[in-house]
Amino acid sequence: xxxxxxRRVAWSLATLFGVMLLLFALFFxxxxxxxxxxxxxxxxxxxxxIAQWKANHGYDKPRVWNAAAPLDTMLVDHLxxxxxxxxxxxxxxxxPIIDRLRAGLGPSLSLTVPLFLLGVLAxxxxxxxxxxxxxxxxxxxxxxxxxxxxxxxxxxxxxxGQYVLGKVLRWFPISGFDPTPAVIARFLALPVLIGLAANTxxxxxxxxxxFLDERSREYVRTAYAKGCSPAQVMRRHVLRNTLIPILTDxxxxxxxxxxxxxxxxxxxxxPGLGAMTVEAMQGNDFATLRVMVFIGSLLFIAGQLMxxxxxxxxxxxxxxx
Amino acid sequence: MIExxxxxxxxxxxxxxxxxxxxxxxxxxxxxxALAARLWQQRRVPLFVVGLYLLIGxxxxxxxxxxxxxxxxxxxxxxxxxxxxxxxxxxxxDFRERSYSAPLATTELSGDLPLRFPGAxxxxxxxxxxxxxxxxxxxVRIALLIGGFSGLIAVPLALGAGMSAGYYxxxxxxxxxxxxxxxxxxxxxxxxxxxxxxxxxxxxxxxxALGVTSxxxxxxxxxxxxxxxxxxxxxxxxxxxxxxxxxxLSRHILPNLLHLVAITFVLLFSRLVLSEATLSWLxxxxxxxxxxxxxxxxxxxxxxxxxxxxxxxxxxxxxGLLLSVNLLGDAVRDALDPxxxxx
Numbered sequence: 052x053x054x055x056x057x058r059r060v061a062w063s064l065a066t067l068f069g070v071m072l073l074l075f076a077l078f079f080x081x082x083x084x085x086x087x088x089x090x091x092x093x094x095x096x097x098x099x100x101i102a103q104w105k106a107n108h109g110y111d112k113p114r115v116w117n118a119a120a121p122l123d124t125m126l127v128d129h130l131x132x133x134x135x136x137x138x139x140x141x142x143x144x145x146x147p148i149i150d151r152l153r154a155g156l157g158p159s160l161s162l163t164v165p166l167f168l169l170g171v172l173a174x175x176x177x178x179x180x181x182x183x184x185x186x187x188x189x190x191x192x193x194x195x196x197x198x199x200x201x202x203x204x205x206x207x208x209x210x211x212g213q214y215v216l217g218k219v220l221r222w223f224p225i226s227g228f229d230p231t232p233a234v235i236a237r238f239l240a241l242p243v244l245i246g247l248a249a250n251t252x253x254x255x256x257x258x259x260x261x262f263l264d265e266r267s268r269e270y271v272r273t274a275y276a277k278g279c280s281p282a283q284v285m286r287r288h289v290l291r292n293t294l295i296p297i298l299t300d301x302x303x304x305x306x307x308x309x310x311x312x313x314x315x316x317x318x319x320x321x322p323g324l325g326a327m328t329v330e331a332m333q334g335n336d337f338a339t340l341r342v343m344v345f346i347g348s349l350l351f352i353a354g355q356l357m358x359x360x361x362x363x364x365x366x367x368x369x370x371x372x
Numbered sequence: 373m374i375e376x377x378x379x380x381x382x383x384x385x386x387x388x389x390x391x392x393x394x395x396x397x398x399x400x401x402x403x404x405x406a407l408a409a410r411l412w413q414q415r416r417v418p419l420f421v422v423g424l425y426l427l428i429g430x431x432x433x434x435x436x437x438x439x440x441x442x443x444x445x446x447x448x449x450x451x452x453x454x455x456x457x458x459x460x461x462x463x464x465x466d467f468r469e470r471s472y473s474a475p476l477a478t479t480e481l482s483g484d485l486p487l488r489f490p491g492a493x494x495x496x497x498x499x500x501x502x503x504x505x506x507x508x509x510x511x512v513r514i515a516l517l518i519g520g521f522s523g524l525i526a527v528p529l530a531l532g533a534g535m536s537a538g539y540y541x542x543x544x545x546x547x548x549x550x551x552x553x554x555x556x557x558x559x560x561x562x563x564x565x566x567x568x569x570x571x572x573x574x575x576x577x578x579x580x581a582l583g584v585t586s587x588x589x590x591x592x593x594x595x596x597x598x599x600x601x602x603x604x605x606x607x608x609x610x611x612x613x614x615x616x617x618x619x620x621l622s623r624h625i626l627p628n629l630l631h632l633v634a635i636t637f638v639l640l641f642s643r644l645v646l647s648e649a650t651l652s653w654l655x656x657x658x659x660x661x662x663x664x665x666x667x668x669x670x671x672x673x674x675x676x677x678x679x680x681x682x683x684x685x686x687x688x689x690x691x692g693l694l695l696s697v698n699l700l701g702d703a704v705r706d707a708l709d710p711x712x713x714x715x
Contacts, residue, residue, distance in 0.1 A: 062553075069554030074566075082570040198702075202642075202695040204649050206666050207687045214673045313561055314650060329654055332565050344566050347559040355557070 052363060063356045070348040075129050078341050084110035084125075090335040091142055108142060108338070133345050143336035151327060151339070152346070158228060159323030162239055162316065163308040166246045171301065174251050178258035182266065183285050193255065200252030208245045209318050216241060226320040242319045246312060258297060265293045302358045305350070377435040377455035384433045403631065407707045415703045418696035425693050428509055429516040431458040439465070459509050464489065469501035475681050496681040498668070508685040511662040515693060518579060518648045518658065519641040525583025527637055530590035531629070535621055537591070538598025548591070556588045564647065568656045575658050578651060582644050590636045597632055601625050631708040638701035642694045649690065662686040 078087075087110065088101045096104075105111040109128065117124045132139060138148040181193040217225035223241040265271070266289050274284045316325035324343065331339035398404040411419055435455035456465070469488055472481040478490035487493075495504040537548035555563070567581035601607065602625070610624050652663030665686035672679035 065550065066553050066557050069550060070558060073554060073558075077566060077570045198695070198698060202691055202698055204646055204663070204666070204687070204690055204694075206649065206653050206663070206670075207683075207691075210666070210670055210673060210683060218673070313565075314653060317654070328562065328565065332569055333655060335569075337569070340566055340569060344558060344562045347562045348557045351557045351559065 056360065056363065059356065059359050063352050067349065067352055070345065070352075071130055071133055074133075074341055074344060075126055078337055079125055079129065082337065087142060087335075087337050090337075109139065133342075138342045139338060141331075141336050142338040143331070143334040148339055148342050152324065152342070155322060155324040155327045157230065157323075158321050159312075159316065159325060160308065161230075161235060162242055162246075162321055162323060163312055165239065166243050166250075166312065167304065167308055169243065170247055170250050170254065173247060174254035174258055175297065177251070177255045178262055179285065179290060181255070181259050182262035182289075183281065185263065193259075197252035197256045200248060201256075203249075205245075205249045205314055206318075208248050209315070212241055212245045212248075213318075216244075226318070228319070228321045238319075238321075242312070242315045242321065246315055257300070258293070261293045261296055262289055265289045299358060302354050303351070305354050375455075377437075381434055381436075384430055388430075403708065407704065410707045411700065411703055415700055418699040421692060421696040422700060425512050425516065425696075428459065429513040432460075432510055432513040434458055435460075459506070463503065463506050467492075467503050467506060469493070469497045471497070471499060471501050472679055473497045473501075481677070481679075495685045496679075498679075498682050499672075504682055504685045507660070507665060508662070508689045510660055511665060511686065511689055512693075514575075514658055514661045515645050515648075515690070517575070518582065518661070519644045521579045522582035522586065522644050523637055523640055525580065526587035526590060526640065527633055529583070530587040530594055530636075531626070531633065533587070534591040534594025535598050535625060535629070538595040539602055539617070539621060539625065541599075545595075548595070552588050552591055555585070560585050560647075561650065564651060565654065565656070568651065573656055578648065578656070578658050582647055585647075586640055586644065590633075590640070593632055593636065594629060597629055598625055601628055635701070635705045635708055638697060638704050642697045642701070645690070645694060662690045666690075 084105050085101065088104045088108075089096060092100055092104055102111070110125070112123060112125045112128065115124055115126050131137075136149070138152075140146065141148055141151070177193055181190045184190050213225050216222050224238055225241075228238050229235060262285075266285075271284060271288055274288050275281075279287070312323075313325035313328055315321070316323045317329040320326075328340065328343045330336070331343065435457045437453065437455050439456065439461065467489065470480065470485075473479075473487055473493055473496055474481055475494060475496040476491055477487065477493070477496070479486055493503050493505070495508065497503055498507070533548045533552070537545040563585050564581050567584060568578060571577040571581060607620060607624055610620050615624070648657055648661055649663030649666065651657040652661055653667045655667075657663050657667075666683060669679065669683035669686065672682060
């Protein structure tokens, strides 16, 4: 088992290294430091100004190969800085990126965590009921509603929600954010509702299929035969066994809690990490975007590694291999 | 002299020929015949809707310069120098107003000035006076282009990588798996944003970015299926008869993967169109797409009187296409593959 775990950790590290190399290729080889400097300073910038800007932002070393000092290249710098979380300063306004990450994490989590938890409850509850009542009017109308929900684009939910619930009915503020605990819920209610509407359809359909698959297994028939009621079978056997694939699916979504709901945040004026990403993109802030992609991937890889380790500890079949 | 619009016409002819050849080739196969019959029975309306979208997209891709002079000097400038498609030609050449006008209105929205084309704008006009119906119709081609072109990048890439990984195993498998897990550990929207930012904004770049971010999940499925097929007896028989790797891959494995390709392509399509819409709202989409129309219409709901037609037209067009494609995709999956892709 230790050998398996060691291999798994090594593989995660290799993937992380791959992500860092890909980022280097994209942000240093495809978009060269000259491009970045010119985007920051404008097309008519003097060569001296560009050289000065590159020196200030640490873009002035040889990119991959330095014959004089093999370790003094931007590739080495890039890897070192990402690994030590020394993210440097933003290309756009020179603020330290790490400060902005700290400031954005709270608002992001306050939106994504309720969205995630309510989403899980709603989709599992709906899917379980629909699977339990398979073929009934409830099942059919859930199916239809899910397909309809999936076919509407997120922006339409946002626009319609802001208009109907915010402007016409005046139930919620149209957008904005206030971190004081008394009013935070008022601002978050609408984006959470809209996020739920946009995500629940797909998840419910997926979980319903899982439940139905599990219910057609033979041990379920045994459970019926020994006298379990349908509700008991659903709760004790089907739900429990299906939780494994569901948990796998959910763990993969956890990194997105931290990187924020990009679209929702930028449309509701929530100053989280997602809105920061959009801002970085619009302001040609390559350094910040690079860091955001790295952090998103790091969390994803860590999450996957953790699931695998949890599996190994929990599942005797994997443990023995 | 060859110009860009000739190339696009040639592409339409080529695509039509390819589609015809594919249909001719699959016509004998019982699986595909059963699929066609099933779609016709169960999903007739979505089939017609998708067919209509395809027709509009194709008519909008066939363009040429010239046409009848209309008498209005502005219109003649347009007809003389700009390639216009069949769809464009259904409307007058300079089908514009000065600014907003409501659907079927005869006067401008603000003030009582008469419109240049009173009562002719079925879905009204946008802030620049462009006809909304025409814009929505032109969005069809963009949406099909996004889904189709990115799909055409993603599917061959996934087939090549997945099949060689599954077939050759070992080193090749490790290499492909490394690339796949690297790409899939970057959150999709972040990778998309990074790619578009680095590559620049434009139709080709956006399609490329969408293709690069979406081939990975298909490659996984293809690899798994190839692994299964490789061990089957008929492959051993083919090898015993002296067939080489290339022949086995192309003649014996690829045909058995086609149903997977069909399913994933249909499911991928609606995801791609939605992704482009997301990119549009973030300001890096493709010009003229529905996503961009919706994005532009965002602030118009706050106006008084509100401008609802712009948003509704784009949203309805997008919804119609996605709903039909999702319904078709569901039926295709049920018909071709009851198990593999579930769960």
